[in-house]
Amino acid sequence: MRYVRARVTLLVDSEIERRVARIELPWSQVGVDPYGVEKTAVARMMTALKLLYRHYFRVKVSGVEHVPARGRAMLIGNHSGGVAIDAGMVMASCFFELEPPRLAQGMAEKFIENVPFASTWAARCGQFTGLPEHAVRLLNDGRLLMVFPEGARGTAKLFTQRDSLVDFGTGFMRLALQTGTPIIPFGVVGAGEALPTVYNSYSLGKAFGVPYVPFTPWLLPVPVPVQMGVHFGEPMVFEGTGREDDEVVRGHVDRVKERIAALIAWGHTQQ
Amino acid sequence: MKVLIPGISTPIARMFAARLAARGDQVVGIDRRGWPDAPANVEVHAVDVRKRAAEDVFRKSRPDVVVHMATVSHFAEATEERYRINLGGTQTVFEHCATYGVGHVVFVGRHTFYGAGPESPLYHVEDEPPLALASFPELADLVAADLHASNALWRAPQMTTTVLRFCYSLGSTGHGTLAGFVRGRRVPTVMGFDPLFQFLHEEDFVSALELAVDKRPRGVFNVAGPPPVPLSIVIRETGRTRVPLPEPVLAAMLGRFGLPRIARGAIEHLKFPVIVDASAFRAATGFAHRIDELTAMHAFRAAFPLGD
Numbered sequence: 001m002r003y004v005r006a007r008v009t010l011l012v013d014s015e016i017e018r019r020v021a022r023i024e025l026p027w028s029q030v031g032v033d034p035y036g037v038e039k040t041a042v043a044r045m046m047t048a049l050k051l052l053y054r055h056y057f058r059v060k061v062s063g064v065e066h067v068p069a070r071g072r073a074m075l076i077g078n079h080s081g082g083v084a085i086d087a088g089m090v091m092a093s094c095f096f097e098l099e100p101p102r103l104a105q106g107m108a109e110k111f112i113e114n115v116p117f118a119s120t121w122a123a124r125c126g127q128f129t130g131l132p133e134h135a136v137r138l139l140n141d142g143r144l145l146m147v148f149p150e151g152a153r154g155t156a157k158l159f160t161q162r163d164s165l166v167d168f169g170t171g172f173m174r175l176a177l178q179t180g181t182p183i184i185p186f187g188v189v190g191a192g193e194a195l196p197t198v199y200n201s202y203s204l205g206k207a208f209g210v211p212y213v214p215f216t217p218w219l220l221p222v223p224v225p226v227q228m229g230v231h232f233g234e235p236m237v238f239e240g241t242g243r244e245d246d247e248v249v250r251g252h253v254d255r256v257k258e259r260i261a262a263l264i265a266w267g268h269t270q271q
Numbered sequence: 272m273k274v275l276i277p278g279i280s281t282p283i284a285r286m287f288a289a290r291l292a293a294r295g296d297q298v299v300g301i302d303r304r305g306w307p308d309a310p311a312n313v314e315v316h317a318v319d320v321r322k323r324a325a326e327d328v329f330r331k332s333r334p335d336v337v338v339h340m341a342t343v344s345h346f347a348e349a350t351e352e353r354y355r356i357n358l359g360g361t362q363t364v365f366e367h368c369a370t371y372g373v374g375h376v377v378f379v380g381r382h383t384f385y386g387a388g389p390e391s392p393l394y395h396v397e398d399e400p401p402l403a404l405a406s407f408p409e410l411a412d413l414v415a416a417d418l419h420a421s422n423a424l425w426r427a428p429q430m431t432t433t434v435l436r437f438c439y440s441l442g443s444t445g446h447g448t449l450a451g452f453v454r455g456r457r458v459p460t461v462m463g464f465d466p467l468f469q470f471l472h473e474e475d476f477v478s479a480l481e482l483a484v485d486k487r488p489r490g491v492f493n494v495a496g497p498p499p500v501p502l503s504i505v506i507r508e509t510g511r512t513r514v515p516l517p518e519p520v521l522a523a524m525l526g527r528f529g530l531p532r533i534a535r536g537a538i539e540h541l542k543f544p545v546i547v548d549a550s551a552f553r554a555a556t557g558f559a560h561r562i563d564e565l566t567a568m569h570a571f572r573a574a575f576p577l578g579d
Contacts, residue, residue, distance in 0.1 A: 026498075029565045030508070034498040035393060036467045036544070113389035113543070116463020124465075124501070133392035 012043040013050060022100045024070060041124035042103060046095050053092035056225045057194060060270060063232035064097040072139045072181045075104055075146040076172060078260055079154025080162045081191030082214035082221050090146055093230045104146040105138055111210055139179040147172045152211040156200050162192020163264055168257050170249045178242030182235040185256055187263030189271060190228030195221060231267040233259050273297040274484060275334035277320045277364055278341030280304040282444035287477045288313050299332045301325050320360045329367040336484050338377040339364045342416060344448050354412045361416040365423050368430060375431040377483050378420035382438045382493060383410060387543040394548040397491045407536030421491050431489050438495040438547060441567045442473035443574035452531050456577050458506045459530045460541055462515040467499035467544040472562035479558050488555035493547035496560030508568035510577055
């Protein structure tokens with residue numbers, strides 16, 4: 001413990017350092033969990049997110065009591081706002097509002113693995129490539145998984161489409177059925193207003209090794225300080241093995257999608 | 272029990288031989304490098320495992336168990352000779368085992384079998400194929416040797432075959448791929464990447480081998496101990512200096528300016544982790560590591576200080 005404390009730098013808020021120590025993960029002597037999540041990196045990330053979460057976006061959270069204090073669960077929600085600010089705010093809400101704090105572990109886009117610095121940052125903060133093997137292993141270890149079934153198509157929504165939902169993949173539902181994991185739906189509001197995308201350049205994205213580059217009315221993908229909301233719904237439990245026919249799984253996915261749409265609509269009434 | 276160890280001259284094989292001899296097993300070794308100061312109760316034959324003289328050792332000693340450790344990494348030998356040693360040697364050892372009625376053969380392989388790549392799962396299990404050979408062709412001979420050994424499970428069902436895919440070792444002998452990589456004062460890394468490394472202290476490595484011999488698990492098993500550690504922490508805790516370089520610069524500087532010599536393909540292993548799930552081996556043998564990752568790194572640091 002003394003060893004890990006010595007490594008935490010001035011970049012870390014002391015309150016956050018104490019909260020990170022209370023995350024129930026099997027930290028090793030060098031402050032790393034078996035997946036490579038590093039205490040120091042999480043503390044640094046949460047210190048940065050705290051500014052955005054508490055002061056810049058003044059995030060309003062509801063229903064966080066639906067997220068279990070421990071044990072496996074999947075947070076399933078909507079994307080918008082060009083650069084996945086919403087994922088950061090969901091992670092911050094689980095870290096700052098839950099007792100004990102929990103680390104929501106996202107399933108990142110595969111391209112991130114090849115991007116220097118981003119790949120290391122993502123791994124140290126518990127955000128892994130969206131491979132089924134990773135998801136199953138994390139869930140079997142009782143982790144809190146965060147999945148955006150719209151993927152990059154979700155963050156690529158233009159301002160006028162910000163509260164719509166594009167097609168959901170079905171992989172998350174098969175994983176939930178296979179591992180017997182409850183789904184906690186959530187709706188994020190405000191991300192599309194914070195970073196209103198008016199155009200996505202896919203050719204520029206290809207040049208940078210990312211899916212696309214979003215442009216705002218002020219060109220750069222820099223968010224403005226609008227209030228955001230993260231609203232969690234009651235857990236949804238589905239029975240099955242994960243080997244069901246597509247129509248059956250699609251039916252379950254549609255129910256989750258409807259619940260998320262309702263949470264987004266409700267969230268707007270609370271802003 | 273009589274145990275024959277091809278490749279007995281490596282530091283870890285010597286530790287293993289000494290451990291077996293100390294508990295009363297009969298130990299016979301084959302290694303062309305010899306072992307001049309071997310313990311009195313360890314019989315060493317300074318012959319090449321691929322030559323006829325080695326076959327004589329099999330025929331005369333009639334071992335109960337063969338633990339095949341006569342493989343080399345890409346650091347040690349050039350490509351053609353490495354193929355002859357790793358694949359040709361493994362083929363010969365398994366042929367002799369079948370011919371001379373060896374009951375149990377243990378192949379000591381490496382976890383790098385699975386390869387490193389951006390789309391690989393973090394934890395590898397035994398039934399996965401080697402996926403990243405294209406980016407690291409220097410591993411092909413070891414992968415081929417591993418697959419040849421694994422084939423013995425159905426090719427020679429009369430023998431019990433145990434294929435072990437060990438993670439790196441680290442400790443006071445300074446032997447092994449990871450130890451060789453962090454041996455110098457400055458350790459190069461690929462800027463922007465910090466992969467996890469999984470290693471086992473040499474004493475635990477030997478304990479795992481001992482359990483494999485005693486429990487005779489049949490099949491292919493990953494072997495690992497403490498949880499993995501980011502390369503940056505390995506470098507720091509072994510007292511070395513990290514030198515992050517952009518990938519093209521690193522590729523050009525390898526083997527120069529005091530930096531270690533590694534194959535081009537190994538750069539992928541400095542970007543992406545190769546981590547194994549060793550739960551099957553633990554379940555089959557009851558193996559549990561005794562020495563944690565910090566102690567292993569500090570043991571290496573103490574054995575190879577840089578005068579800091």
